[in-house]
Amino acid sequence: MIKYMPTAARKTGLVLFPAFDWCISPSHPEREERLLYTKDQLIEEGLEDVENIYFYNPEMALEQDIDRVHLCVPSAARLMTASHFISTGGAIRAARAVMDKEVERSFAIVRPPGHHAMQTVFGDRGFCIVNVEAIMVEYIRRHYGIGKIAIIDTDCHHGDGTQDIFYNDPDTLFISMHQDGRTIFPGSGFVHESGGPSAPGYNINIPLPQQTSEEGFDMVMERVVLPILDEFKPELVINSAGQDNHYSDPITNMNFTAQGYARLNKNLNPDICVLEGGYAIEGALPYTNLGIILAMAGMDTSHVREPGYDPARFIQSRDMNSYIETICNQAVEVFHNRHKLKKQYEGQQTVVARKRIFYDTTGFQVGETRVYNLCPDCPGYSEVVAEGLHQHLHGFCIPFSCCRKCSIKARDGFVRAPRESDTLTVLQDRVEDIFERR
Numbered sequence: 001m002i003k004y005m006p007t008a009a010r011k012t013g014l015v016l017f018p019a020f021d022w023c024i025s026p027s028h029p030e031r032e033e034r035l036l037y038t039k040d041q042l043i044e045e046g047l048e049d050v051e052n053i054y055f056y057n058p059e060m061a062l063e064q065d066i067d068r069v070h071l072c073v074p075s076a077a078r079l080m081t082a083s084h085f086i087s088t089g090g091a092i093r094a095a096r097a098v099m100d101k102e103v104e105r106s107f108a109i110v111r112p113p114g115h116h117a118m119q120t121v122f123g124d125r126g127f128c129i130v131n132v133e134a135i136m137v138e139y140i141r142r143h144y145g146i147g148k149i150a151i152i153d154t155d156c157h158h159g160d161g162t163q164d165i166f167y168n169d170p171d172t173l174f175i176s177m178h179q180d181g182r183t184i185f186p187g188s189g190f191v192h193e194s195g196g197p198s199a200p201g202y203n204i205n206i207p208l209p210q211q212t213s214e215e216g217f218d219m220v221m222e223r224v225v226l227p228i229l230d231e232f233k234p235e236l237v238i239n240s241a242g243q244d245n246h247y248s249d250p251i252t253n254m255n256f257t258a259q260g261y262a263r264l265n266k267n268l269n270p271d272i273c274v275l276e277g278g279y280a281i282e283g284a285l286p287y288t289n290l291g292i293i294l295a296m297a298g299m300d301t302s303h304v305r306e307p308g309y310d311p312a313r314f315i316q317s318r319d320m321n322s323y324i325e326t327i328c329n330q331a332v333e334v335f336h337n338r339h340k341l342k343k344q345y346e347g348q349q350t351v352v353a354r355k356r357i358f359y360d361t362t363g364f365q366v367g368e369t370r371v372y373n374l375c376p377d378c379p380g381y382s383e384v385v386a387e388g389l390h391q392h393l394h395g396f397c398i399p400f401s402c403c404r405k406c407s408i409k410a411r412d413g414f415v416r417a418p419r420e421s422d423t424l425t426v427l428q429d430r431v432e433d434i435f436e437r438r
Ligand SMILES: [Zn+2]
Pocket: 153, 154, 155, 156, 157, 158, 159, 176, 177, 178
């Protein structure tokens, strides 16, 4: 007897890691059930029997993979749980499946999430300790020599951690679409946050009004994301695939759908997706995840419908459309003005940026000062001083495409930095792939 077996048009790899033994607290929205219903839905859909869909086991990331991206205080191993190492390793496994051409596309459906984790890490913010996508991106750069990478953050919250990590990197285009920070955590993600002095215009934020629906997201894709990608020409497109824009999500105020997510991914055509947020564990995630997988695999998505789907509720007002249109125009301007924006730093040797980083899970703030050292030949090294509750940090960071002169200066700074017992002094050298601490 010949059994009918559906085939995916594109070879697609899936890494599923629900982290059953880890949660912030049993009633916390970011908990293991988030992926249990999704798993059931994928089995019910028969995805395990679809030809060209492959399931991979996650691996553990190495501390070196974390230290390539973050400056953790006191250390990555002290802050992270095994689940964080597996979540991160799951994304790396998904990336390797694509880079080694085992599959054409892959989706790391893993938790805990990561996009609120910034370069310096003193604790847990927005349910994130380390930045899963950023660690994956720098792993790809290190092991496969890929230069230009675009990360599109489709989570409902601003991807402030990813923005922070790549803020001064002109090889990483970061576009985040999210609910306006005036109405939701983390309160950032405005159009004027457009990139550091060596990468102005490469950080693009699209803050959307509450109740933005399919129409609004379609506009963002057509008017901002796709044209900019067309011009930037990345070698790799990553979707930071949060699904909390869904209309049933309990902690956000948007009006997006499973069909909308499927279409967005069909149009974006990302090489790799990494799950971020999404807290409607029964009503949305099983359907949004399924829609994304089918879209990536080049399969029919027309039947993907969440319970209670009613197209009438997704019509946007004309005012809302024109508001979103204005935001889209401003976002596109940022990218188009990137050469002009760069001119304002001409003749400067250093640019200083200060911020306060709030760790919402335990409720403390860290003041941070970053000095960008500008260079005509490379993005330049940066120096960061952060004041934690118990321990301070003094870091010297050499980016992936740093020139030799700047690398030497950074190392020199590290060696000469004053030794204080309450300060962790580190050198993060992405060229030599070395992380030194003192
Ligand atoms: Zn986002």
